Amino acid sequence: MLETVAQAVINGLLIGGIYALVSIGVTLIFGVVKIVNFAQGEFVMIGMYISFYLATQFGIDPIVSLVVSMPVLFVIGVLVQHFLIRRVLGPNDMPQIFLTFALSLLLLNLALMLFTANYRTVHTSYSDEAFHLAGLYIPVAKLIAFVVAMGLSAALWVFLHTTDLGKAMRAAAQNRDVATLMGINPNRVFCVALGVALALAGAAGSLLMPFYSAYPFVGQVFVLMAFVAVVLGTLGNVMGALIASLMMGIAESLGIQFVGADSGLIVVFAMLLLTLAFKPNGLGGGRVR
Amino acid sequence: MLELKAASASYGSVPAISNVSIAIGEGEAVGLLGANGAGKSTTLRAISGLVKLSSGTVTFAGTNLASLPPHRIPELGIAHVPEGRQVFPEMTVNENLEIGAYVPKAKAERALTLDLVYSIFPRLAERRKQLAGTMSGGEQQMLAVGRGLMLKPRLLMLDEPSLGLAPVMTDVTFEKIGEIHKMGTAILLVEQNVSRALSLVARAYVLESGNVIMHGTSTELANNKQVQAAYLGI
Numbered sequence: 001m002l003e004t005v006a007q008a009v010i011n012g013l014l015i016g017g018i019y020a021l022v023s024i025g026v027t028l029i030f031g032v033v034k035i036v037n038f039a040q041g042e043f044v045m046i047g048m049y050i051s052f053y054l055a056t057q058f059g060i061d062p063i064v065s066l067v068v069s070m071p072v073l074f075v076i077g078v079l080v081q082h083f084l085i086r087r088v089l090g091p092n093d094m095p096q097i098f099l100t101f102a103l104s105l106l107l108l109n110l111a112l113m114l115f116t117a118n119y120r121t122v123h124t125s126y127s128d129e130a131f132h133l134a135g136l137y138i139p140v141a142k143l144i145a146f147v148v149a150m151g152l153s154a155a156l157w158v159f160l161h162t163t164d165l166g167k168a169m170r171a172a173a174q175n176r177d178v179a180t181l182m183g184i185n186p187n188r189v190f191c192v193a194l195g196v197a198l199a200l201a202g203a204a205g206s207l208l209m210p211f212y213s214a215y216p217f218v219g220q221v222f223v224l225m226a227f228v229a230v231v232l233g234t235l236g237n238v239m240g241a242l243i244a245s246l247m248m249g250i251a252e253s254l255g256i257q258f259v260g261a262d263s264g265l266i267v268v269f270a271m272l273l274l275t276l277a278f279k280p281n282g283l284g285g286g287r288v289r
Numbered sequence: 290m291l292e293l294k295a296a297s298a299s300y301g302s303v304p305a306i307s308n309v310s311i312a313i314g315e316g317e318a319v320g321l322l323g324a325n326g327a328g329k330s331t332t333l334r335a336i337s338g339l340v341k342l343s344s345g346t347v348t349f350a351g352t353n354l355a356s357l358p359p360h361r362i363p364e365l366g367i368a369h370v371p372e373g374r375q376v377f378p379e380m381t382v383n384e385n386l387e388i389g390a391y392v393p394k395a396k397a398e399r400a401l402t403l404d405l406v407y408s409i410f411p412r413l414a415e416r417r418k419q420l421a422g423t424m425s426g427g428e429q430q431m432l433a434v435g436r437g438l439m440l441k442p443r444l445l446m447l448d449e450p451s452l453g454l455a456p457v458m459t460d461v462t463f464e465k466i467g468e469i470h471k472m473g474t475a476i477l478l479v480e481q482n483v484s485r486a487l488s489l490v491a492r493a494y495v496l497e498s499g500n501v502i503m504h505g506t507s508t509e510l511a512n513n514k515q516v517q518a519a520y521l522g523i
Contacts, residue, residue, distance in 0.1 A: 164391065167380070171388045174377045177339055181371065182436075183363035183392035 003135050008257040009250050014142040016249020017149035021204040022222045023229035023241040024153060025197030031236030032173045032193040035085060038100040040226060041219025042107035043073055043198045047205020048214035049115055055122040055209065062122050062209035063144055066202075073202030077194035085194070086187055104219075111216035119213040127210050145207035152203055153242050156196065160238065169193060173236065224265075225252075228272045234282030244282075247271075290315045290475060291336065291367075291444055296345035298335050305331040306499040308345070313444065318476040320486045320493030320507070322520065328499040329479040330372050333446050336477075337369045338362050349444070364392045366443035372479075373452060374429040376436065378422025382413055385421050385432055389439030398441060406435040409465060427458030431465070438469065445469065446477040451485060463489055483520035487511050495520075 022044055029037045050069040051062040060068075084103070088095040129140040160166040172179040172189045180186060204222065205214075212218070226241075229248050233240025248268050255267030275282065290313055297307045306328040313319045321329050334340040336347055338359030347354045349365050363369075368389075377385050386406060390399040407414035410431045416424060421432055430450055437445055447466065451459040459482070467489055470476050480486035487493065487507040495503040495516065503510065510516050 164387070164396070167384055167388055168391060170380060170384075171377050174379055175375055178371055178375045178377070179388075180339065180359045181337055181363065181369045182388050183360055183440075184388075185358070185360040 004257060005254070007136055008253045010136055010138060011142075012250035012253025013246055014139070014146045014249070015253070016246035017146035018204050018208060019222065019225045019229055019249055020153055020242045020245035021149050021200045021207075023226035023233070023245045024156065024238055025200045026223075026226045027230045027233065027236055027238055027241040028156075028193055028197045028200075030230065031238070032169055033081070033085065033089070033190045035089070035096045036100065037197070038097075038223070039104035039107060040197070040201055041221070041223030042104050042111070043076070043201035043219070044205045044208070044222050045111060045214065045216065045219040046076075046107070047073060047202035048209055048212075048218060049111070049120075049205075050202070051206040051209040052120045052122055052214050055124075061124060062206050063148065065209075066148070066206040069202040069206045070199040073198040074195040077196070077198030078191045080198070081191045081194035082187070086190070089190075108216055108219075115214075115216060117216060119215045121213050122209050124210045139211065141210040145211070148207055149204070152200060153238075156200070156238065159196075165189075165192060225249075225268065228268055231272060232275050232282055237282070240282060290317075291349050291477070292347070293332070293336070294346045294348075296332075296335055296347055297343050298331055298340045299343055300331075300340075304499055305340070306335065306496075309496070309499070309501055310345075311494050311501065313475055313477055315443070316470075316473050316475050317492075318470045318478065318490040320490035321477060321479045321496060322483050322486055322493050322510075323481075323496035324520075325481060327496040329496055330448055331499075332496070333369060333371075333448050333477070333479060336362075336367065336446065363440055364394065366440065367446065368437035368440040368442035368444070369446045370433045370437040370448060370450065372448040374426070374433045376421040376424075376429050376432050379420060381418050382421055382424070382432055383417040385436050386413070386439050389436035390441075392440065395440045399439070402439050402441055406438050409438070409468060410435050426453050427455065427461070430454060430458070430462055434462070434465065434469075438474075442474060444475045444477060446479075448479045449481060450478075451480065451482045459485065483516070484511075 022040060026037055026040050029035060047069040050072060051065040054060040054065040054068060055062050084099060088099050126140040131138040160170055168184045169189050169192060171182065172184055172186055176186055225248055229244040230241050233244035251267045251271055252264040256264035259266060292312045294310050296309045298305050309332055321332060323329055331340055335342055336354065338354060338357065342355055349367060352365060354362055386403055387399065390396050390402060412428060413431055413435055421429060434450065450462050450466065454462060463485060466476065478486055478490055487510060490507055492506045493510055494501050
C-alpha cells in the first residue's frame with residue numbers, strides 16, 4: 001500500500017514538472033501583460049512537432065532539440081506580442097480573450113492540416129529505460145524531463161531576480177505606469193515575457209517527446225492543467241504556479257491510482273473548486289515574484 | 290529648462306487641465322498648489338507623457354516631450370515621484386532603487402548614486418532587503434523619493450509627498466527634499482499642504498479647476514488674502 005502511494009506520488013511529481021513549465025508560462029504572461037493566453041497549449045504542441053521532425057529527419061535527440069525549439073518559440077512569442085497582442089491591449093478585455101482563443105483554434109487547425117491527426121512518437125534509447133530504487137520504478141525519460149523542467153524554472157527565477165531586464169519585468173508586472181516612469185519600455189518587456197513563456201512551452205514539448213505522443217490536440221491536456229495550477233498558485237505568481245503544478249501532478253496521479261484510470265482529473269478539479277470556494281485568490285498570494 | 294505652454298489635457302470628455310503655462314529654470318524649486326482635483330497631478334502626468342496633451346506644448350531643455358514615447362522621457366533627466374508613493378511592493382528596497390536607475394546613463398553611475406541615496410535616507414539602508422510593500426507609509430515615501438533620485442535627475446517632480454504621512458514624517462520628508470534641492474536638483478512640488486510647500490519653494494503656481502489662477506513668489510502668495518483664505522486657513 002505504502003509503496004503504491006509512493007509510486008503514485010513519484011509518477012505525479014515527474015509529470016508535474018511538465019505542467020509547471022506550461023503553467024509558469026501562462027502565469028508569467030498573465031502577471032506581466034495581464035492577458036490570459038488560451039493558446040499556450042498549442043505552443044507545447046509546436047514544440048513537440050519541432051522535436052519530432054528534428055528526431056525523424058535529422059536523428060537529433062528530442063531533449064537535445066530543446067536548443068532549437070526554445071529559441072524558435074521565443075521568437076514566435078515576440079512576434080505574437082508585437083504584431084497581435086500589442087494591438088488589443090487596452091481597457092477592454094474582450095478582444096484580448098478572443099485573440100488568444102482564436103490563435104489557439106488557428107494553430108490547432110493548421111496542425112491538423114500540416115501534420116494530420118495521427119499520433120507521432122519518437123523512440124529514444126532511454127524511452128523504455130527505468131531505475132529501480134527501493135522498490136520504486138522511475139522512468140529515465142520522465143526523470144530527465146523533470147530535472148530539466150526544474151532547472152529551467154530555477155533559471156527563470158534567477159533571471160527575474162538578478163538581471164536588470166528580469167527586474168524590469170517584475171516592476172512592469174507590479175505597476176505598469178510607474179515602470180514607464182522609470183524608463184522601462186512596456187512593449188519590450190511584454191515581448192520578452194511572451195518570448196520566455198513560449199520558450200518554456202516549447203521546452204515542455206521537447207521534453208515530452210521521448211515518452212508522449214504528438215498530435216494536434218495534445219496541448220489541450222496540458223493547458224487545462226496549467227490553468228488550474230495558475231489559479232491554485234495565484235494568478236501571476238511564478239513560484240505559486242510551480243508548486244501548484246507539482247501538487248496537481250501528484251493529485252492527478254493519486255486519483256488515477258485510487259479512484260480510477262480515467263478519474264485523475266476529478267481529483268484535480270475538485271481541488272480547483274475547493275480552492276476557488278475557500279481561497280479565491282489561490283494558495284500563493286501576490287504578483288510576479 | 291521645462292516649459293509648458295497653453296497645455297490642455299482631458300480624461301475622455303472631462304477636461305483635466307486647460308491652457309496651463311508653467312516654466313521652471315535649472316536648479317529652481319517651484320510649487321504647483323491647489324485643492325484636490327485642481328489638475329496638479331494631471332500636469333505632472335502630462336510632463337511624463339502618461340497623459341497626452343490635446344493642445345499646447347511641453348518642452349524640456351529644448352526637446353519636445355510630446356514627440357517621445359513616455360518611457361523615453363526619464364532619459365532626459367526627469368524623475369516623477371507619483372502620488373501615493375507607488376513603490377513596487379513585492380520588490381526589495383534595494384531592487385526598487387536599482388530600477389530607479391534603469392536608463393543607461395543612470396545605470397552607469399548606479400553604485401555611486403545608491404550610496405548617496407542611502408546616505409540621505411539612512412532608514413532605507415537599514416531596510417535594503419525588506420519588501421517595499423511591508424514598510425510604513427513614511428518609509429515608502431522616502432523610498433519613492435530615493436527611487437526618483439536614482440535617475441540623477443535634473444528635474445525631480447514630487448506629487449503630494451506629504452499625503453497620508455504623520456506630521457513628524459512630513460517634517461523629515463520636506464527636510465530631505467530641501468537637502469536634495471540644495472544639491473542642485475530642480476524641484477517641481479505638487480502639494481495640497483500649501484503652507485509647507487511655500488516654505489520650501491521659491492515661487493509657485495496655483496491651480497483651480499484645471500486653470501492657473503495665480504503665480505508668484507512664495508512670499509507674495511503667503512501674503513495674498515485669497516491664498517490665505519482658500520488654502521492657509523487664515
